[in-house]
Amino acid sequence: MKKIFAFAALAAMILACSPKSRVDALMAQMTLEEKIGQLNQLVGPELTGTEASQNVEEKIRSGAVGSILNIKGAENVRAVQKIAVEESRLGIPIVFGLDVIHGYETAFPIPLAMACSWDMEAIERASRIAAEEASVSGIAWTFTPMCDIARDPRWGRIAEGAGEDPYLGAAVAAAQVRGFQRDLSDSTCIAACVKHFALYGGAQAGRDYYTVDMSRQQMFNEYMLPYQAAVDAGALTAMSSFNEFESVPLTFHKYLLTDVLRGRYGFEGMLVTDYTAIKECIAHGAAADLKEGAIKAINAGVDMDMVDESFNKHLAEAVKEGKVSVKTIDQACRRVLELKEKLGLFDDPYRFCREEQAAELLQSDKYVSDARSVADECIVLLKNEGSVLPLKEGARIAVIGPLGDLSKEMLGCWHVMPKYHEQISVYQGLVDRFGADKVKYAFGSHVFDDQKVESKLALDKNVLRRDKSDEALLAEALSVARSSDVIVATLGELARMSGEGCSRSDITIPAPQRELLKALAKTGKPIVLVTLAGRPLVLDWEDENIPAIVTAWHLGAEAGNAVADVLSGDVNPSGRLTVSFPRSVGQIPIHYNHKNSGRPRGDYAPFQRYTSCYCDVVNAPLYHFGHGLSYSEIEYSDLELSADSLSRAQLPLKVKVKLTNKSGRDAVEVAQLYIHDRFASITRPVKELKGFQRVAVGAGQSVELEFELDKDSFSFYDYSLEKVLEAGDFEIMAGASADDRVLLKKNFRIVE
Numbered sequence: 001m002k003k004i005f006a007f008a009a010l011a012a013m014i015l016a017c018s019p020k021s022r023v024d025a026l027m028a029q030m031t032l033e034e035k036i037g038q039l040n041q042l043v044g045p046e047l048t049g050t051e052a053s054q055n056v057e058e059k060i061r062s063g064a065v066g067s068i069l070n071i072k073g074a075e076n077v078r079a080v081q082k083i084a085v086e087e088s089r090l091g092i093p094i095v096f097g098l099d100v101i102h103g104y105e106t107a108f109p110i111p112l113a114m115a116c117s118w119d120m121e122a123i124e125r126a127s128r129i130a131a132e133e134a135s136v137s138g139i140a141w142t143f144t145p146m147c148d149i150a151r152d153p154r155w156g157r158i159a160e161g162a163g164e165d166p167y168l169g170a171a172v173a174a175a176q177v178r179g180f181q182r183d184l185s186d187s188t189c190i191a192a193c194v195k196h197f198a199l200y201g202g203a204q205a206g207r208d209y210y211t212v213d214m215s216r217q218q219m220f221n222e223y224m225l226p227y228q229a230a231v232d233a234g235a236l237t238a239m240s241s242f243n244e245f246e247s248v249p250l251t252f253h254k255y256l257l258t259d260v261l262r263g264r265y266g267f268e269g270m271l272v273t274d275y276t277a278i279k280e281c282i283a284h285g286a287a288a289d290l291k292e293g294a295i296k297a298i299n300a301g302v303d304m305d306m307v308d309e310s311f312n313k314h315l316a317e318a319v320k321e322g323k324v325s326v327k328t329i330d331q332a333c334r335r336v337l338e339l340k341e342k343l344g345l346f347d348d349p350y351r352f353c354r355e356e357q358a359a360e361l362l363q364s365d366k367y368v369s370d371a372r373s374v375a376d377e378c379i380v381l382l383k384n385e386g387s388v389l390p391l392k393e394g395a396r397i398a399v400i401g402p403l404g405d406l407s408k409e410m411l412g413c414w415h416v417m418p419k420y421h422e423q424i425s426v427y428q429g430l431v432d433r434f435g436a437d438k439v440k441y442a443f444g445s446h447v448f449d450d451q452k453v454e455s456k457l458a459l460d461k462n463v464l465r466r467d468k469s470d471e472a473l474l475a476e477a478l479s480v481a482r483s484s485d486v487i488v489a490t491l492g493e494l495a496r497m498s499g500e501g502c503s504r505s506d507i508t509i510p511a512p513q514r515e516l517l518k519a520l521a522k523t524g525k526p527i528v529l530v531t532l533a534g535r536p537l538v539l540d541w542e543d544e545n546i547p548a549i550v551t552a553w554h555l556g557a558e559a560g561n562a563v564a565d566v567l568s569g570d571v572n573p574s575g576r577l578t579v580s581f582p583r584s585v586g587q588i589p590i591h592y593n594h595k596n597s598g599r600p601r602g603d604y605a606p607f608q609r610y611t612s613c614y615c616d617v618v619n620a621p622l623y624h625f626g627h628g629l630s631y632s633e634i635e636y637s638d639l640e641l642s643a644d645s646l647s648r649a650q651l652p653l654k655v656k657v658k659l660t661n662k663s664g665r666d667a668v669e670v671a672q673l674y675i676h677d678r679f680a681s682i683t684r685p686v687k688e689l690k691g692f693q694r695v696a697v698g699a700g701q702s703v704e705l706e707f708e709l710d711k712d713s714f715s716f717y718d719y720s721l722e723k724v725l726e727a728g729d730f731e732i733m734a735g736a737s738a739d740d741r742v743l744l745k746k747n748f749r750i751v752e
């Protein structure tokens with residue numbers, strides 16, 4: 001009762017003040033221990049990691065908890081919030097966080113797939129819907145967007161980002177922040193989090209959590225833009241990454257966390273570590289114990305410790321010893337309280353616990369059609385020889401392959417609140433579209449050769465048909481195949497073969513499935529390969545032997561319907577790759593925006609000794625960044641520049657290009673604009689994306705697109721890490737992908 005009174009008095013006091021002075025007034029009442037308490041994030045009972053916080057309620061009562069992650073459901077959150085508000089001395093509300101990565105309950109496609117839509121409006125809408133669902137369920141803070149550029153498809157977390165390009169990654173990150181945070185006075189908006197700061201996607205050999213090292217020029221020019229864009233879009237929080245850079249774990253990286261993130265980019269929000277990252281600095285070899293870790297992290301610029309409670313355990317003592325200043329603690333505490341203030345938690349600690357709305361919203365099918373239309377746009381048609389696609393009406397379709405009816409696996413990685421019963425498999429989607437009498441299914445093969453690993457990875461290992469041998473599964477598959485007109489081979493990866501902690505060294509279709517495909521190819525039936533995976537796969541054999549290939553990623557709740565939309569031709573495919581697909585693992589890291597060497601070799605030029613190439617494979621990827629077909633034929637022509645040369649002051653340059661749909665089918669095209677800075681004070685990539693437009697082109701119609709290249713488009717970070725705009729020669733390129741063979745080119749000069 002006494003405590004309830006204490007909160008009521010506090011509430012009255014803080015309500016009477018302006019937002020900033022409310023935080024001041026509160027801080028004036030806090031002890032050092034209570035301030036430190038705000039800097040700890042505990043983990044709830046529903047785990048996504050490896051640790052469980054102990055004595056959570058007791059700690060909340062003593063004021064030792066600022067945030068909790070992974071408590072699910074408005075009622076559960078409310079019960080915990082009640083303890084903080086009514087039973088701790090100052091009644092400071094907790095901010096509850098969760099990984100709402102690609103949907104809350106309504107599962108949207110994995111982020112990599114969504115990026116392949118190149119549709120920022122759709123990405124923003126998906127984030128908005130996720131925010132609407134999460135915000136009625138107690139969640140005030142999501143750990144999204146993941147802004148890490150990834151050029152190594154072995155890295156499982158490539159699934160969680162936008163791909164290999166910084167310009168596109170920046171647009172996607174900003175769209176996600178807008179979707180989640182739009183207008184914080186609206187209680188359907190929740191805090192976004194710029195992660196993983198920084199460079200996490202640069203892990204050597206694609207191994208998760210592993211060493212990252214690169215030059216600072218490369219860092220600023222090729223990796224940082226998406227983080228900066230998320231900050232510019234107003235993200236309220238950021239998360240430091242697990243990896244080291246320049247031999248210092250990011251958790252301790254003062255230069256990046258403070259000088260760059262806050263100094264250069266102007267981030268004013270709250271910075272949390274990644275999960276148990278402070279403790280992990282001991283294994284990194286960067287701290288001898290947790291206390292040293294806590295001191296180094298807070299002094300580097302971290303405000304909140306996720307899970308380790310190292311701040312609770314050690315910071316008061318460190319302050320007494322003069323190793324951490326009170327000013328540093330105050331600053332971090334202020335940032336946590338300001339976050340709570342901005343989220344409206346001081347006005348109403350239960351703002352995000354709207355049980356009735358949650359029941360109504362989460363039980364409804366309100367967002368299913370959005371999940372489907374977004375998924376439609378993410379599918380990339382890689383190859384379509386002999387127009388195998390769209391499937392002919394009336395054809396007998398054999399859906400074959402273990403991923404074809406494992407609907408749960410279509411969620412992909414990092415989905416913590418799925419409505420399992422509502423996922424649509426590819427088989428189901430095709431049955432719904434073409435009729436049960438026309439579509440037959442066979443499992444065909446095991447997913448993965450190593451049964452132990454396979455069962456560790458599966459969401460439900462009981463559906464993996466380990467009761468049957470590969471031979472028996474193949475016999476069933478061949479019999480279904482033989483009685484069909486066309487085979488839809490549904491092969492690839494289980495959801496958890498990508499995402500955190502799941503790198504692969506071999507990114508071909510796993511062996512048993514590839515064997516199945518080879519056997520199916522021998523039947524002579526036309527085959528459409530639909531890959532269902534969280535990453536680009538090496539599809540060299542497939543490209544040579546299979547006429548039609550579609551990559552359908554892990555598309556979430558409506559995966560099967562979306563695949564049916566595209567295979568049937570009801571939807572003309574419009575997805576375009578945002579990562580290069582290598583021909584062989586040995587080409588990795590492979591990305592379109594690479595540098596030239598002094599002995600460059602063309603993408604498709606055959607081997608020549610003493611030039612920069614391989615003797616066993618061409619330099620080109622199998623499928624280029626930006627590639628994706630439709631059922632229409634789009635011709636690019638009339639590339640025009642507003643001038644051949646301009647001074648800096650005369651920029652922007654206007655670029656026009658004409659698109660003509662030479663087919664009888666309406667299409668959506670993603671027109672891409674690249675530049676190449678030919679000579680500069682530091683070497684520049686052979687191509688850099690600087691603009692794109694997703695545009696409808698009606699059957700037989702032409703559209704003229706106009707782009708603008710401004711000062712920023714031509715600028716880069718020079719050797720001293722200053723952003724410069726140098727005069728000189730450029731190539732301006734427009735077309736349907738980063739493949740030189742499809743790009744129109746013009747020269748342009750910036751004069752002094």
Ligand code: NOJ
Pocket residue numbers: 048049069099143195274275500
């Ligand atoms: C670890 C992951 O790296 C991060 O992305 C995630 O937000 C946290 N765990 C919290 O679950």
